[in-house]
Amino acid sequence: LNKQVVKVLLPLRLDEPFDYVAPEVLQPGSVVQVPLGNRKSFGVVWPDSTPCNLPIERIKPVLANYDCPPIPQVSLDFVDWASEYTLAPKGLFLRMMIPMEDGLHSNKAIPLYDLYELKGRITPQRQQVVDYLTEHPCRSVEDIEEATSVSRAVINGMIKAELLTIKDLREEVSPFQMPDVNQPGPTLNESQQVAADRLIQRAKDHQFSATLLDGVTGSGKTEVYYEAILEALKQGRQSLVMLPEIALSTQWLQRFEERFGVKPAIWHSELTSAQRRITWRAIIEGKAPVVVGARSALFLPYPKLGLIIVDEEHDGSYKQEEQVIYNARDMAVVRAQIGKLPCILASATPSLETMINVQTSKYDILHLESRFGGATMPDVHVVDLRRAKSKKEVSSQKWLGEDLRQALAETVERGEQAMLFLNRRGYAPLTLCSDCGERLKCVNCDSWLVHHQNSTKLQCHHCGYFSSLPNQCPGCEEKDTWVACGPGVERIAEEAQSFLPKARLGILTSDTMNTPKKMAEIIGQIQDHQLDVLVGTQIMAKGYHFPKLTFVGVVDADISLSNGDLRAAEKTYQLLHQVAGRSGRGELPGHVWLQTYNPENPVMQAICKGQRDQFLAIESEERKAHGFPPFGRLISIIISGKNRYDVENASKALARAFPHNDSVQLMGPSPAAIAFLRGRTRWRLLVKSSRRYPLQKFVKSWLSRVELKSSLRLQIDVDPYNFM
DNA sequence: AGCACGCCGACT
DNA sequence: GTCGGCGTGCTC
Numbered sequence: 248l249n250k251q252v253v254k255v256l257l258p259l260r261l262d263e264p265f266d267y268v269a270p271e272v273l274q275p276g277s278v279v280q281v282p283l284g285n286r287k288s289f290g291v292v293w294p295d296s297t298p299c300n301l302p303i304e305r306i307k308p309v310l311a312n313y314d315c316p317p318i319p320q321v322s323l324d325f326v327d328w329a330s331e332y333t334l335a336p337k338g339l340f341l342r343m344m345i346p347m348e349d350g351l352h353s354n355k356a357i358p359l360y361d362l363y364e365l366k367g368r369i370t371p372q373r374q375q376v377v378d379y380l381t382e383h384p385c386r387s388v389e390d391i392e393e394a395t396s397v398s399r400a401v402i403n404g405m406i407k408a409e410l411l412t413i414k415d416l417r418e419e420v421s422p423f424q425m426p427d428v429n430q431p432g433p434t435l436n437e438s439q440q441v442a443a444d445r446l447i448q449r450a451k452d453h454q455f456s457a458t459l460l461d462g463v464t465g466s467g468k469t470e471v472y473y474e475a476i477l478e479a480l481k482q483g484r485q486s487l488v489m490l491p492e493i494a495l496s497t498q499w500l501q502r503f504e505e506r507f508g509v510k511p512a513i514w515h516s517e518l519t520s521a522q523r524r525i526t527w528r529a530i531i532e533g534k535a536p537v538v539v540g541a542r543s544a545l546f547l548p549y550p551k552l553g554l555i556i557v558d559e560e561h562d563g564s565y566k567q568e569e570q571v572i573y574n575a576r577d578m579a580v581v582r583a584q585i586g587k588l589p590c591i592l593a594s595a596t597p598s599l600e601t602m603i604n605v606q607t608s609k610y611d612i613l614h615l616e617s618r619f620g621g622a623t624m625p626d627v628h629v630v631d632l633r634r635a636k637s638k639k640e641v642s643s644q645k646w647l648g649e650d651l652r653q654a655l656a657e658t659v660e661r662g663e664q665a666m667l668f669l670n671r672r673g674y675a676p677l678t679l680c681s682d683c684g685e686r687l688k689c690v691n692c693d694s695w696l697v698h699h700q701n702s703t704k705l706q707c708h709h710c711g712y713f714s715s716l717p718n719q720c721p722g723c724e725e726k727d728t729w730v731a732c733g734p735g736v737e738r739i740a741e742e743a744q745s746f747l748p749k750a751r752l753g754i755l756t757s758d759t760m761n762t763p764k765k766m767a768e769i770i771g772q773i774q775d776h777q778l779d780v781l782v783g784t785q786i787m788a789k790g791y792h793f794p795k796l797t798f799v800g801v802v803d804a805d806i807s808l809s810n811g812d813l814r815a816a817e818k819t820y821q822l823l824h825q826v827a828g829r830s831g832r833g834e835l836p837g838h839v840w841l842q843t844y845n846p847e848n849p850v851m852q853a854i855c856k857g858q859r860d861q862f863l864a865i866e867s868e869e870r871k872a873h874g875f876p877p878f879g880r881l882i883s884i885i886i887s888g889k890n891r892y893d894v895e896n897a898s899k900a901l902a903r904a905f906p907h908n909d910s911v912q913l914m915g916p917s918p919a920a921i922a923f924l925r926g927r928t929r930w931r932l933l934v935k936s937s938r939r940y941p942l943q944k945f946v947k948s949w950l951s952r953v954e955l956k957s958s959l960r961l962q963i964d965v966d967p968y969n970f971m
Numbered sequence: 972a973g974c975a976c977g978c979c980g981a982c983t
Numbered sequence: 984g985t986c987g988g989c990g991t992g993c994t995c
Contacts, residue, residue, distance in 0.1 A: 257994085258972080267995060283972095284994045285973095957990090
């Protein structure tokens with residue numbers, strides 16, 4: 248009877264751990280292998296005292312204990328907290344903490360090869376390997392690959408042909424080295440030094456704190472938080488730097504390496520399984536001193552985390568919208584609270600949430616005043632498209648007004664680089680039949696198909712659907728009647744090329760930069776000045792530094808203002824500020840041209856006068872008046888299914904079951920903003936309460952009272968950010 | 972997540 | 984007749 252029933256949380260859509268029997272007492276956090284159906288899974292021994300009410304014969308045994316340090320208690324607490332807050336199952340958070348299919352077993356032994364027999368044809372490549380191994384016996388494939396100019400295929404071929412043989416095995420060692428903490432950094436200016444000193448103190452404290460590091464692009468935020476990282480390292484603790492996915496660029500990493508002399512551990516969704524295994528292992532063993540990652544890096548099991556930095560904290564990509572819906576920026580603050588450590592939020596355009604937390608003294612604030620290295624902020628010119636002159640210019644299939652065109656041409660002539668920004672992929676947002684007005688719609692979604700690659704392909708921007716443009720209109724059966732309406736980046740590039748025939752143009756969107764390789768290639772081209780004019784979307788707005796880029800033209804500054812989102816103004820401000828910040832980052836002054844039909848809108852005013860705080864104050868009053876976040880709380884519930892009647896009925900049934908409560912307001916049900924997506928009908932209910940009300944608890948108990956058809960899916964989004 | 976089970980259409 | 988598509992439910 249020395250057998251023990253333990254609770255094991257599995258990386259599945261499950262909120263409760265399963266029961267298993269173990270031959271001995273297992274510490275909470277132990278990573279174990281357990282049987283699951285007819286296969287095996289890993290799981291984590293969970294601290295849970297609920298008695299086991301399963302018949303004993305159904306309880307299976309724990310199979311093995313992985314050779315891996317236990318998941319730290321703070322991480323277990325973090326999963327529990329995150330699951331309760333987001334109403335997503337604990338098991339899914341566990342999967343983010345241990346995101347591996349296999350590779351949990353102890354470190355892989357790396358085979359070391361040596362010459363075995365010289366036979367067959369010794370090609371020049373093979374000779375290189377032979378020469379290398381004669382000089383340096385007993386090397387890994389990776390070593391050989393690095394030291395010779397020979398590819399992996401040659402080495403593998405030699406192993407297969409038994410020219411090489413395994414001589415020995417080497418333990419895999421953590422590739423992440425400790426930086427030299429005494430390496431002197433750049434000289435900081437006064438406001439940077441003040442901020443750095445404060446952050447260093449925070450890193451010494453071993454207590455929770457949240458600090459907003461507020462400074463414009465180029466004010467040296469990175470250099471300042473590097474100082475805090477160094478202090479955490481001196482304390483023997485790990486640092487986590489979170490960046491928006493897109494900002495995890497070679498540029499950022501180069502800068503890090505220049506300052507610290509070593510590479511940080513990197514975590515993002517596109518790591519290979521081997522990179523993932525090595526990095527994960529280094530992290531849980533405390534051998535990765537600095538981890539730089541996208542939002543998913545937050546849930547990794549850091550045993551001695553001492554600092555979290557959320558760079559570009561306002562960035563929308565911190566909000567994960569799939570499977571588990573959470574905001575990594577908010578969760579980072581909670582992780583810091585649970586782990587009793589400082590969290591630094593950095594931004595030039597802080598979110599309203601963060602600013603309100605500063606105003607109510609929940610967060611500390613540090614300002615970085617002047618621009619680093621002497622570069623000045625760009626001038627902003629607002630082009631009023633309502634003015635008769637401009638209006639005429641931008642009508643009839645042209646979107647670049649005279650002022651903007653002229654300034655653009657002058658920039659290119661001076662040998663500087665320019666960027667045209669338009670947040671619309673493709674050639675034209677709308678394509679219709681000039682005879683009958685027919686538009687082409689996606690078969691899976693409630694959205695129009697967008698023309699791509701200069702009129703040869705139609706693409707749905709919500710699902711992956713694409714087709715070619717039929718030469719006959721399916722409505723009136725006329726031929727060659729399609730007309731493109733409005734501009735996309737491809738069309739703007741066409742227009743720019745028409746009056747700048749010699750300029751070298753590049754289109755920079757997620758279509759043309761869809762792999763890290765292509766991305767690096769294009770970034771390189773810009774840096775080497777092989778491109779004069781960049782026409783791009785959002786993807787170009789972030790994180791890059793191009794010294795010769797002095798001109799930014801915003802083709803349509805109004806796009807995101809009008810999409811009915813409660814954060815439309817805030818997001819527009821942040822986006823425009825960021826785009827504007829791409830210009831004039833080197834020695835040369837920058838110029839920004841904003842084309843708008845709303846020049847008097849607070850967003851445009853704030854951008855051109857640099858009045859961020861005034862804008863936030865107006866925005867804050869607006870939200871407060873409506874009880875919207877951050878002054879109230881929202882939870883969005885989306886019901887989706889293939890049968891539209893089932894979806895509609897279920898939404899109404901949920902609304903009928905809504906418990907009357909003075910503190911909570913129900914909005915909806917109504918068809919969601921995208922009422923049909925990937926073949927599923929979608930309805931939405933929105934629940935609103937005051938800031939302090941425990942809304943998750945309320946929603947949980949409400950939903951538990953309604954039996955839903957299992958073919959329907961329920962998506963609960965706590966603190967929704969997008970309203971699609 | 973996987974995997975089994977079960978229900979429908981279309982094929983040797 | 985069965986092969987196999989996917990939608991649904993279960994895993995201690």
